[in-house]
Amino acid sequence: MANEIDLKLLNAEYLASKTIEKFGICSHEHIRVRDIAFALGATVIEQKISRAAASIVSVGNYATIRIPPMDSPERKKFSIAHELGHLVMNHVESIQKVCSDEDMMNWYQSSQETQANFFASELILPKNLVERRCDVAEVNFEPIIQIAKDFRSSLTTTAIKFVRLCPEKCAVVFSSRGKVRWFYKSPDWWPFIRRDKKLDKRTLAYDFFISKPMDKKPVEIDADAWIESNGINEIVEHSIGSPRHGLCAFYPLD
Numbered sequence: 001m002a003n004e005i006d007l008k009l010l011n012a013e014y015l016a017s018k019t020i021e022k023f024g025i026c027s028h029e030h031i032r033v034r035d036i037a038f039a040l041g042a043t044v045i046e047q048k049i050s051r052a053a054a055s056i057v058s059v060g061n062y063a064t065i066r067i068p069p070m071d072s073p074e075r076k077k078f079s080i081a082h083e084l085g086h087l088v089m090n091h092v093e094s095i096q097k098v099c100s101d102e103d104m105m106n107w108y109q110s111s112q113e114t115q116a117n118f119f120a121s122e123l124i125l126p127k128n129l130v131e132r133r134c135d136v137a138e139v140n141f142e143p144i145i146q147i148a149k150d151f152r153s154s155l156t157t158t159a160i161k162f163v164r165l166c167p168e169k170c171a172v173v174f175s176s177r178g179k180v181r182w183f184y185k186s187p188d189w190w191p192f193i194r195r196d197k198k199l200d201k202r203t204l205a206y207d208f209f210i211s212k213p214m215d216k217k218p219v220e221i222d223a224d225a226w227i228e229s230n231g232i233n234e235i236v237e238h239s240i241g242s243p244r245h246g247l248c249a250f251y252p253l254d
């Protein structure tokens with residue numbers, strides 16, 4: 001699995017795991033990103049930032065991370081961890097680095113933003129504390145919701161980590177306004193999922209966006225409702241929704 005992921009991203013995860021090790025963290029209760037930031041020389045300030053999700057200013061051995069006060073605790077945690085990733089990986093070249101919402105959702109490239117996201121994911125959800133819980137017989141949102149609750153991480157961040165560590169081939173898709181916005185799939189699984197595609201009427205996620213009661217259980221559906229045909233006939237979809245967007249996880253039926 002690991003050889004399908006860019007080396008820069010693996011390095012980002014490695015640096016986060018070293019940070020976890022350095023602070024002797026062996027339980028989810030001990031992952032306090034503000035304390036870790038402070039110990040690494042970064043002060044966190046909650047302050048409205050125009051047109052940005054978070055920023056970091058670094059001069060010498062000192063750094064200041066700014067995050068918006070209105071964000072959820074889970075989002076604040078991710079933003080701090082993301083900015084710490086930039087700091088630890090020496091990305092703050094011109095004193096200040098400003099990161100957008102899109103940067104925080106960039107899981108596709110090997111750019112500095114993707115590296116910072118992989119760093120944040122590993123800092124908040126360390127592999128050695130989470131991997132065992134991702135080894136499940138059936139892929140669905142139950143273990144993801146439980147991990148998110150325990151680690152106080154967002155469902156989105158947790159779902160991505162789950163897919164990254166789950167031994168089963170699976171994918172998570174984030175939709176809004178009836179369209180696929182982005183997805184993350186197992187590193188060794190190659191179905192083609194089109195971004196910006198309108199949700200297929202056969203998907204559970206479609207029901208959510210037309211305000212139809214959505215099946216809350218995992219359901220078997222035609223694979224081509226989600227992915228371009230690659231020899232898979234059926235998949236199992238499990239979807240959850242919030243007022244603005246929907247998250248869906250699915251895996252192929254053998």
Ligand SMILES: [Zn+2]
Binds near residue numbers: 082083098099116
């Ligand atoms: Zn960034």
